Structures are given as C-alpha cells and as structure tokens.
Amino acid sequence: MRKTTRILVYLAVGFGFVLAWLPAGRSLLFGSDPTDIDMNDSLQTEDIITDDAWRTPIPDLGYREREGRALFRHYCALCHGQSGEGDGFNAYNLDPKPRDLSDHEFQTAQTDEDLAEVIGGGGGDAGLSNAMPPWGKVLGERKIGYVIAYLRTLADSLPETD
Amino acid sequence: MRNDGGGLDRIWFWFAAMSFVFLVVLAISPIKDYFREYRKYQIDYRDQLLERAGTSRELRDANREGVRIRQIWNPDYPNRVDRCTSCHLGVENPGMADASPPLRTHPMTPHTPEQFASFGCVTCHRGQGRATTMMDAHGLASDWATPMLPLRYTEASCGTCHMDEEVPEANLLSRGRTLMAELGCYACHEVDGHEAWESDAPDLDGLSRKTSPEWLRTWIADPQSVRPTTKMPYIQLGQSEIDSLVAFLWTRPAGEDDFLQDEENPAGDPDRGETLFRESRCISCHTVDGRGNGSAAELSGIASKVNRRWLIEYLENPHALQPETKMPRYYFTRQDLLDLSQYLMDELWDPEAPPPVEQAFRPPQKMVEGGMRTFRKYGCSGCHQISGLTDRSRIGPELTGIGRKPVDQLDFGRRDDLPRTLHDWIGAKVSSPRSFRDGLKMPQFILEGEDLTAVITALLSNTGEVIPEEYRVERVIANYDPPGRFGELVDRYRCLSCHEVEGVGGDISTAPLTVEGSRVQESWLKNYLLRPSTIRPILTDRMIPLRMPEEDAAFLANFMQNVYVDDDIPARLFSEEPDPANVRRGSHLFYERYGCQACHMIDGRGGYFGPLLDEAGVRLKPGWVYWWVLGSQRWRDDVRCPDYGVPDRDALDLAAFISSLGRTP
Incomplete structure (x- = not known):
C-alpha cells in the first residue's frame, strides 16, 4: 500500500468522526446558529400575521383575564362595581364599604396568595367584613386564579409623583 | 499467482476514497441531529432544573434529563403524536412558571396540566405535531394545511369537542357562537348541527295594515340607522331593488287593502296609558331609549312605524298577527287598549322618520314581480316568513368545516392586501364581505372589537373533524311540551x-x-x-x-x-312549628355568622341584590330554604348566593328563621 493512500484512509476515518461528533462548521452547513432563534417564536409569528389590526383585532385581555372578567362581572361587580372601585349598586347598603380594588397601593401590597385567601375563604375568616362571602366552593382554585388575573388589570396606573 | 503492486495500490486507493464518501454520508444524520434546535433547549432546561433544584432527589432527576425526542402519543385520538414537548419542556412543570418560552409552564386551563397526555398539543394549538423543527412544527412550512392558531383564537379549539353554544370557561367562543345564532348566520349558511335553527324575525304578511311604504323604504335601506340595536343587517341594496322589495311586501298577502285609516278607534287617555305601560312592565322584555331588558324590540319610534289600529289589534292578541312571537297575550280591556295605544302613539315617535303619505300605494305588477325576485336573490326568506314563498333554501355556501379549510382553497378575490391565512380571510369576510368580488350578496354586519374576534373564533371552531365519541361533549337537546x-x-x-x-x-x-x-x-x-x-x-x-x-x-x-317537584327537596322539613330558640339561633347565624344581610333585605335593612325576605315565610317552603342553603348551585349553577359549606344544623336553624319571616306566629 502506498503511503499517500494509507494517509487518505486515516484522514477519511478521522474526518468522519470529527464531523460526526464535534460542533464545527454549523453556520457553514446549516445557515444560522440555532441559538439565534428568538425564544418568543410563537409571538413573533403572530405579529407577522396580524399587521392589519382593524380586521382581526387582538382582544385587550388574554384568556385568563377574559374568563376573570366574566366571573368578576357575575359575582363581584354587584358590590365592588364594574371597574372595581367599590361602587357597585349593592355597595350602598354595606358597612364597611367594599374595597376599592383599583387602588394602586392596595394592589401592590397584596400578593396573589393574599387575594386568593380572601376570595376563597371570605372576609369573615380574614378578619374583614363578613359581607364578603367565601367563593372557594363556588369558584374553585382555578377560577379564583382567573379572577385575580383580571383584578390585576383593574389597578390604577402609578400615582404621579410631585 | 501474484498481482503486480500497482493494481493492489489502485484497489486500496478506491477503497480509501469510497470509505471517505461513505463516512461523510454516514455523518450527515448525527450532524443534523446534533444541531437540532431542541438540543439547545433541552440542555438549557437541564441547566435551569439544576439551578432550581432544592433537594438531592431533584438534583438527581435533573441530571438524568438527557437530550432526546420527547413526545405525547395518543393512540385513541386519531393516533396523534405530538413532539412539541421536545422544546416546550416545562409545560407540565409548575416550577417553571417564570421561565421564558419555550421552557415555561403552560397556563392553567380546564384541561391543563392534568390532561396533557390525553390531549397533546396539536389538538388545541394546531401545527404539525410530528415535526421537530420550529418552522415545521408550528405549521409554517408552505405545504402544511393547518398552521398554529394565533393565541387569541385558541379557544376555537375548545369547540372541536364542545359542540354546544355555551362552552364553560371559553368566553370568547361562547360569545361568538351566540352571536352567530343571534345574527342569523344559519339563515343563509348551512352548518352541521344547526339545522334546527329558527329565526325570530317577524312574519312579513300584512305589512300594508301595519306600517307605511315610506317607513319600510327607510328601514330596508339601512335598518341600523333606524334602530341601532336591530339584528337585521345592512343589505346594501340599490334604490330600484329597495323600491321593488317594498312593492312586493306591500302586496302580501294578495288582496289585502292598503293603509287603513284609524276611524273606528276613539282617542284614549294617554296618562292612563302611561300608567298601564309602567304597570305592565313592558320593559321586562322591550327597551325604550335603550332602557330595559332588550330581548324584544326597542319601542321608541314605534309610533312612526305602525298605525294605531294595527297596534290595538296586536296588543289585543299578538299571536293572531305573529304566531311565533314571544310576547304573551295580556288580558287588556277595550279601554286599556285604547289608552295604551294612545300613549304609545303620542309619546314614542321618531322625529327623523319620513311622514307617511296619506295616499294609497298601488305598485305596478311588474315592480311586485321584481320585488319577489329581489326577495329570493338576497335570501330574505332565510329569516322572514311570507305567504307564497315556502322555500327557505339557504343562499350562502355551507360552512361546516370552514375552521380547517386549507388556505389554498380560499378565494381571496381582489383582496391582495390580506395575509394568506385562514383567520385573516375569515375576519375580512365577516367584517367586509362584499370587498372580495363584485356581485356578492352577504349583508354587512356591525361587528367590532372583541365581538369580531369572537365570531372569527366561533367560525374557526367549526372544523367538521370526526373526533372519538368519548371526547365529544354535547348537551342532550331537551324536548318538552307542557301538557x-x-x-x-x-x-x-x-x-x-x-x-x-x-x-x-x-x-x-x-x-x-x-x-x-x-x-x-x-x-x-x-x-x-x-x-x-x-x-x-x-x-x-x-x-x-x-x-x-x-x-x-x-x-x-x-x-x-x-x-314540578323534586323528591330530593324535603317537602316537609318541620313536623311542627320550629322552636323559637332555633329561630333565634338562625337569626344570629343569618346576621353575624354568614352575613346574609349583605344581599338580602329584611324590614328595610340589608342589601338589595338578593330577593327580599320580608315575606319569605309565606313564599318559600322551609324544605326549600334548607336545601338551598346547603348548596344553591344545585338549582342553577350560576346562582350568586355563595356556598358557605353550611353545616346541617346551621341549615336547619337558618330555614327555621327564614320561614318565620312575614308570618304571624
């Protein structure tokens, strides 16, 4: 066997293994680096499709917020008001008055867990008014999650600093 | 025998060259695999798991996560294989809620996270489940017929299995389906499962006794300009089409006299009429200037639409003129009818309506025939019944399966501006139907914002797919005739x-x-x-x-x-009058423990959302109160009286207290 041929054989075997197991020439062989792909890929796709906003408008609220809005309007708005300001038509008869849920400070002070506890267990158990009933049995954990997601959209924007 | 060295060398050379080519070919597959996108995400995911691991067990589990294709295989649901979890690794892991996509936890929905294994991903999101690259899997490859649904339409997929109009926890879809039925899409379009749809548009016989040709002309030209809340769409007719339609409608049924003068009905007392109008609670169904329930027609402007004689006849017996109407037949006296109609005619007229011409309208026969053709052409009989036209054939194309139609089968006509996607096509069809080509007949509906998204979602939900029986959720259509x-x-x-x-x-x-x-x-x-x-x-x-x-x-x-009784509800709760001690305890529970007065009023104290309880003792049965307190959602699942999880003893005492209200001991 000639020397060059032997070298060729070794090269072939070596090259094969190198190509198979080492990260080399990725951009040369496959175009862009996979790490270049935006992690928000599905959102990006959506944006391309809907540049025509008037035709297929994006709802203001996401799925969970929409579900929460329906529940809020059905169960909560009677006392807390349509926009959560504590001015529902039944608020008139209540003492203490229902909480203003749009209050920015209140919203920042309460974690989702805090809210879930009062919504699910009622005001009485949390040391608040017993006029706030427990909704845990009617709504369950998931739906209370929707309501909280919607409540967060009711928060006033940050108060302007002087 | 011995070959010369040169020949052997040549064989060795070819052997080496072929080995080289062979190994290069062999290397393609592992190289491609090495550079798959999911590999990076899986390594990323393992790193994040290691970072978040709190216990040694979690650490061990994280280290065991190798790079491999992951898939959800569901042989029951037409042999579905979804490999989406090869990249979307954290969907079932609640600990990844704050990770960035694609590693993030799937948001909680009625079917997640528990039912990933039985649904997979493509069932709801569409795309190509077997693919393992992002472009292919998301269905963005040009030859894939069902690309991923944009997130805002995902609720459409709930409708693949949930066939009813109201789908729990799918607001947008339910709204869209309700709108489709209300707006009468099924009047023109055949859709599987909606064959029984019935229009609640009025019968059009005898219009010449009811209204004036001028009013009819204005109405047909643009119904929403006369009454913004009407469900009748803007049909976009030409003037001659409108004229011929009025001529046709005016002569149905044939032989009827035209506009009748109000001679035999003496004037009534409008003040008493107003009292009657209030007492009769007409706004329980109708609206006046937008105030009222709104399930029946808006009444402002009615005096400009109908004549008094027709109104009196209608109020006397609505069913004689509109057999299918939802309006009940009141027992009004002759004087009641005169007064009520006087009030309506005096007060509820539309200043913008054209004054009726005091002259008989006798359209030429040719115009009448033209009107009949127009009536047929636009499929008016899809919603309105009229004598002489019994065919209610639907003029629009069938819509079963529209939600999965491949884009290359859609007619974009002159709409070159539209992105080539199904949902944009549907959106444009619904919001500006005539913009695609000349000669289209679909009328213009007013749909904006979320309502439009809802209707698009509802249409996308109609996939016409055959799904396994055990996945199908459908209410049995009730059929009950009171005997x-x-x-x-x-x-x-x-x-x-x-x-x-x-x-x-x-x-x-x-x-x-x-x-x-x-x-x-x-x-x-x-x-x-x-x-x-x-x-x-x-x-x-x-x-x-x-x-x-x-x-x-x-x-x-x-x-x-x-x-109308239910054996589960105790018919008799107390064998004798309840003990006053129980009543007292019930009262304490009512006010102090459960805070019922937040919604219920007794003696003028308390909230007024729930029913007044002043007369509860003469109205409700004690057994009912007891059953109610133990879980009112058993009656209707949307009852707002909260379920406190009341213990049995409290329920008995509450029933004793509430049943004592309004009764003299």
Whole structure:
C-alpha cells in the first residue's frame, strides 16, 4: 500500500468522526446558529400575521383575564362595581364599604396568595367584613386564579409623583 | 499467482476514497441531529432544573434529563403524536412558571396540566405535531394545511369537542357562537348541527295594515340607522331593488287593502296609558331609549312605524298577527287598549322618520314581480316568513368545516392586501364581505372589537373533524311540551319566553320552573300570578302582571305544585312549628355568622341584590330554604348566593328563621 493512500484512509476515518461528533462548521452547513432563534417564536409569528389590526383585532385581555372578567362581572361587580372601585349598586347598603380594588397601593401590597385567601375563604375568616362571602366552593382554585388575573388589570396606573 | 503492486495500490486507493464518501454520508444524520434546535433547549432546561433544584432527589432527576425526542402519543385520538414537548419542556412543570418560552409552564386551563397526555398539543394549538423543527412544527412550512392558531383564537379549539353554544370557561367562543345564532348566520349558511335553527324575525304578511311604504323604504335601506340595536343587517341594496322589495311586501298577502285609516278607534287617555305601560312592565322584555331588558324590540319610534289600529289589534292578541312571537297575550280591556295605544302613539315617535303619505300605494305588477325576485336573490326568506314563498333554501355556501379549510382553497378575490391565512380571510369576510368580488350578496354586519374576534373564533371552531365519541361533549337537546290545559295556558301567556322548564324555554327570568312546586307555597304562587310583587328590586326584567283570570292563576299554581317537584327537596322539613330558640339561633347565624344581610333585605335593612325576605315565610317552603342553603348551585349553577359549606344544623336553624319571616306566629 502506498503511503499517500494509507494517509487518505486515516484522514477519511478521522474526518468522519470529527464531523460526526464535534460542533464545527454549523453556520457553514446549516445557515444560522440555532441559538439565534428568538425564544418568543410563537409571538413573533403572530405579529407577522396580524399587521392589519382593524380586521382581526387582538382582544385587550388574554384568556385568563377574559374568563376573570366574566366571573368578576357575575359575582363581584354587584358590590365592588364594574371597574372595581367599590361602587357597585349593592355597595350602598354595606358597612364597611367594599374595597376599592383599583387602588394602586392596595394592589401592590397584596400578593396573589393574599387575594386568593380572601376570595376563597371570605372576609369573615380574614378578619374583614363578613359581607364578603367565601367563593372557594363556588369558584374553585382555578377560577379564583382567573379572577385575580383580571383584578390585576383593574389597578390604577402609578400615582404621579410631585 | 501474484498481482503486480500497482493494481493492489489502485484497489486500496478506491477503497480509501469510497470509505471517505461513505463516512461523510454516514455523518450527515448525527450532524443534523446534533444541531437540532431542541438540543439547545433541552440542555438549557437541564441547566435551569439544576439551578432550581432544592433537594438531592431533584438534583438527581435533573441530571438524568438527557437530550432526546420527547413526545405525547395518543393512540385513541386519531393516533396523534405530538413532539412539541421536545422544546416546550416545562409545560407540565409548575416550577417553571417564570421561565421564558419555550421552557415555561403552560397556563392553567380546564384541561391543563392534568390532561396533557390525553390531549397533546396539536389538538388545541394546531401545527404539525410530528415535526421537530420550529418552522415545521408550528405549521409554517408552505405545504402544511393547518398552521398554529394565533393565541387569541385558541379557544376555537375548545369547540372541536364542545359542540354546544355555551362552552364553560371559553368566553370568547361562547360569545361568538351566540352571536352567530343571534345574527342569523344559519339563515343563509348551512352548518352541521344547526339545522334546527329558527329565526325570530317577524312574519312579513300584512305589512300594508301595519306600517307605511315610506317607513319600510327607510328601514330596508339601512335598518341600523333606524334602530341601532336591530339584528337585521345592512343589505346594501340599490334604490330600484329597495323600491321593488317594498312593492312586493306591500302586496302580501294578495288582496289585502292598503293603509287603513284609524276611524273606528276613539282617542284614549294617554296618562292612563302611561300608567298601564309602567304597570305592565313592558320593559321586562322591550327597551325604550335603550332602557330595559332588550330581548324584544326597542319601542321608541314605534309610533312612526305602525298605525294605531294595527297596534290595538296586536296588543289585543299578538299571536293572531305573529304566531311565533314571544310576547304573551295580556288580558287588556277595550279601554286599556285604547289608552295604551294612545300613549304609545303620542309619546314614542321618531322625529327623523319620513311622514307617511296619506295616499294609497298601488305598485305596478311588474315592480311586485321584481320585488319577489329581489326577495329570493338576497335570501330574505332565510329569516322572514311570507305567504307564497315556502322555500327557505339557504343562499350562502355551507360552512361546516370552514375552521380547517386549507388556505389554498380560499378565494381571496381582489383582496391582495390580506395575509394568506385562514383567520385573516375569515375576519375580512365577516367584517367586509362584499370587498372580495363584485356581485356578492352577504349583508354587512356591525361587528367590532372583541365581538369580531369572537365570531372569527366561533367560525374557526367549526372544523367538521370526526373526533372519538368519548371526547365529544354535547348537551342532550331537551324536548318538552307542557301538557294539556297547562300547556295551553303556558302558550297563551308565553311563560317559556322568559322561564325555563325541563330544559326548554328562555332565560330572561332567573327562575326556572322545573322545581317550582318544591320551592314556593301554592297560595303565594296563585297570588303572585294575579298580582306579581317585587322579589328582587334590582332587576329591570321582573315578572309581568298578565291580568289573568283567577281560575287560570289557580290552575297554574296547582299544576306546578303537583307536577314540578323534586323528591330530593324535603317537602316537609318541620313536623311542627320550629322552636323559637332555633329561630333565634338562625337569626344570629343569618346576621353575624354568614352575613346574609349583605344581599338580602329584611324590614328595610340589608342589601338589595338578593330577593327580599320580608315575606319569605309565606313564599318559600322551609324544605326549600334548607336545601338551598346547603348548596344553591344545585338549582342553577350560576346562582350568586355563595356556598358557605353550611353545616346541617346551621341549615336547619337558618330555614327555621327564614320561614318565620312575614308570618304571624
């Protein structure tokens, strides 16, 4: 066997293994680096499709917020008001008055867990008014999650600093 | 024998060269695999798991995560294989809620996270489940017919299995499906499962006795400009088409005289008419200037639409003129009719309506025939009945399966501006249907914002897919006809326009009648039918006083008392009067423990959302109160009286207290 041929054989075997197991020439062989792909890929796709906003408008609220809005309007708005300001038509008869849920400070002070506890267990158990009933049995954990997601959209924007 | 060295060298050379080519070919597959996108995500995911691991067990589990294709295989659901979890690794892991996509936890929905294994991903999101690259898997490859649904339309997929109009926890879809039925899409388009759809548009016979040609012309030209809340769409007709339609409608049924002068009806007393209008609670169904329930027609402007003679006839017996109407037949006296109609004609006219021309309208026969052709052409009979036209054939294309139609089968016509996607096509079809080509007939509906998204979602939900039976969720369509004399009275008073019984009927009233006999006391019910009192002061749509004769009320009350009962609800809770101590304890529970006064008023104290309880002792049966307190959502699942998880003893005492209200001991 000639020397060059032997070298060729070794090269072939070596090259094969190198190509198979080492990260080399990725951009040369496959175009862009996979790490270049935006992690928000599905959102990006959506944006391309809907540049025509008037035709297929994006709802203001996401799925969970929409579900929460329906529940809020059905169960909560009677006392807390349509926009959560504590001015529902039944608020008139209540003492203490229902909480203003749009209050920015209140919203920042309460974690989702805090809210879930009062919504699910009622005001009485949390040391608040017993006029706030427990909704845990009617709504369950998931739906209370929707309501909280919607409540967060009711928060006033940050108060302007002087 | 011995070959010379040169020949052997050549063989070695070819052997080496072929080995090289062979190894290069062999290397392609592992190289491609090495550079798959999911590999990076999986390594990323393992790193994040290691970072978040709190216990040694979690650490061990994280280290065991190798790079491999992951898939959800569901052999029951047409052999579905979804490999989406090869990149979307954290969907089932609640600890990844704050990670960035694609590693993030799937948001909680009615089917996630518990049912990933039985649904997979493509069932809801569409795309190509078997693919393992982002472009292919998301269905963005040009030859893939069902690309991923944009997130805002994902609810459409709930409708693949949930066939009903109302789909729980899918607001947008439910709204869209309701709108499709309300707006009458099924009048023109055939859709599987909606063959039984019925229009509630009025019959068009006898219009010449009811209205004027001028009003009709304005109405047909643009109904929403006359009454913004109407469901009738803008048909975009030309002037000659409008004229011919009016001519045609005017002569139905043939042989009727035209505009009738109001000669035989003397003037009534409009003030008494106004009182009657209020007392009769017309706004329980109708609206006046937008105030009222809104399930029946807006009444402002009615005086410019109808003439008084027709109005009197209609109020006397609506069913003679519109057999399918939801309006009950009140027992009005002749004087009542004169006064009520006088009030409506004096007060509710539209200043912008054209004045009727005091001259008989006799259209030429040719115009009438042209009008009939126009009526047919635009499929008016899809919604309106009229004598002489019995064919109610649908003029639009069938829409079954529209939600999965491949884009290359869609006719974009002159809409070059539209992105080539199904949902954009549907959106443009629904919001500006005539923009695609000339000669299209679909009318213009007013749909904006979320309503438009809802209708697009509802259309996308109609995939026409055959799904396994065990996945299908469909309510059994109730079929119930109240029997005998009860049924006749229910028809006369159109109880089912508002109330639900055995799954049929309307939803204007919050009170289904199916267990009415177990709920209220017979004597109270009879009085209520004769003179409805206010139970929930907050409602606009309250029970209407039908002025029914006493024997009708007695019969209705007695029938319900005996037939509409539920054996699970105790008929007799207390064998004798409850102990005053229990009543006192019940009162304490009512006010102090459960805070019922937040919604219920007693003696003028308390909230007014729930029913007034002043007369609860004569209205409700104690057994009902007890059953209610233990879980009112058993009656209707949307009841707002919260379920406190009341213990049995408390329920008994609350029943004792509430049943004592309004009764003299």
